[in-house]
Amino acid sequence: MPLLDAATLTETAYAKVNLALHVRERRADGYHALESLFVFATDGDRLSGCLDVGNEISLTLDGPFGAALGAGADNLVVNAAKKLQEHLGEKRGARLKLTKNLPVASGIGGGSADAAAALRLLNRLWDARLPRAELERIGLELGSDVPACVSSVTQMVRGRGEVLEPCHIDGLSGIPMLLVNPGVGVSTASVFSRWDRVDRGPLTASTLEDLIVDARNDLEEAAIGAAPVIADVIALLREQPGVRLARMSGSGATCFALFDTLDSRAAAARHIAARQPGWWSLETEIGGA
Ligand SMILES: C[C@@](CO)(OP(=O)(O)O)[C@H](O)COP(=O)(O)OP(=O)(O)OC[C@H]1O[C@@H](n2ccc(N)nc2=O)[C@H](O)[C@@H]1O
Numbered sequence: 001m002p003l004l005d006a007a008t009l010t011e012t013a014y015a016k017v018n019l020a021l022h023v024r025e026r027r028a029d030g031y032h033a034l035e036s037l038f039v040f041a042t043d044g045d046r047l048s049g050c051l052d053v054g055n056e057i058s059l060t061l062d063g064p065f066g067a068a069l070g071a072g073a074d075n076l077v078v079n080a081a082k083k084l085q086e087h088l089g090e091k092r093g094a095r096l097k098l099t100k101n102l103p104v105a106s107g108i109g110g111g112s113a114d115a116a117a118a119l120r121l122l123n124r125l126w127d128a129r130l131p132r133a134e135l136e137r138i139g140l141e142l143g144s145d146v147p148a149c150v151s152s153v154t155q156m157v158r159g160r161g162e163v164l165e166p167c168h169i170d171g172l173s174g175i176p177m178l179l180v181n182p183g184v185g186v187s188t189a190s191v192f193s194r195w196d197r198v199d200r201g202p203l204t205a206s207t208l209e210d211l212i213v214d215a216r217n218d219l220e221e222a223a224i225g226a227a228p229v230i231a232d233v234i235a236l237l238r239e240q241p242g243v244r245l246a247r248m249s250g251s252g253a254t255c256f257a258l259f260d261t262l263d264s265r266a267a268a269a270r271h272i273a274a275r276q277p278g279w280w281s282l283e284t285e286i287g288g289a
């Protein structure tokens with residue numbers, strides 16, 4: 001039996017879900033001004049790490065999607081570690097292990113959540129004690145979604161992804177949620193470039209009912225243009241008994257459905273797995289504020 005290494009720290013990289021995503025304009029710098037309600041699932045990837053005596057950064061991967069990624073410099077975990085090192089101005093080392101449970105490039109911010117988890121973990125491991133706002137600033141250099149993933153709480157997100165406002169909507173926390181991905185990867189940049197540049201108005205939802213009735217994902221049409229199967233995922237989710245809201249997350253292809261009970265979520269998961277055995281799905285809940 002291996003001894004438990006007391007110096008190993010762990011973090012969960014919670015899956016991000018955009019309950020609503022309004023795209024307001026294409027900015028001069030090529031990024032898009034967004035208004036989005038971010039929630040986080042209670043599940044995600046797992047990152048663990050301990051100090052490396054040689055002061056090197058190394059990463060190993062396992063889990064269902066571990067083989068879909070390299071463990072080199074372009075992995076967002078390694079990137080995050082290097083950015084934090086740079087920021088601290090000291091070469092410190094870590095041996096990291098990422099258990100990749102979430103599909104890659106799938107609109108649920110797996111890579112962004114991993115990068116944020118790496119910042120949180122190394123901030124503790126290296127005893128750097130940077131405040132959250134500083135980790136969020138470093139996170140923005142790694143990707144637009146990383147700042148929100150640092151705290152992984154329900155937030156209204158604006159700008160490119162760096163304007164964060166904690167947000168409480170009654171009844172959201174604990175809602176049974178099903179994530180479904182049809183196994184196609186879509187590129188975030190190409191989905192944004194397919195957006196029709198029509199501003200359909202602000203996101204003002206303050207209740208779950210508003211979110212269901214008035215809010216949208218403005219990238220859905222563009223993503224369906226790139227991967228038509230996304231329309232089938234949404235249609236299948238919407239016809240499941242007990243569904244309150246079904247929509248695409250981020251730039252796709254993962255879609256989510258919120259259910260009124262755990263039983264209706266479980267029944268939907270069973271039904272979809274039987275109809276589409278090749279699709280990935282995750283039964284989870286919306287995390288606490
Ligand atoms: C669409 C969203 C919604 O939460 O999520 P995902 O689909 O990635 O999960 C995010 O805005 C994605 O954030 P992230 O995946 O971190 O994007 P980045 O690496 O910063 O940018 C990738 C590319 O997406 C486009 N991009 C991203 C963010 C933004 N506000 N406007 C953009 O136009 C740009 O073309 C950029 O080159």
Ligand SMILES: Nc1ncnc2c1ncn2[C@@H]1O[C@H](COP(=O)(O)OP(=O)(O)O)[C@@H](O)[C@H]1O
Nearest residue numbers: 074075076104105106107108109110111112114
């Ligand atoms: N640890 C990581 N997990 C997932 N994707 C990663 C990781 N490191 C680098 N990437 C790259 O980042 C890109 C976006 O990943 P991800 O954040 O999962 O997308 P999305 O936000 O659309 O779910 C992918 O093209 C992937 O190759």
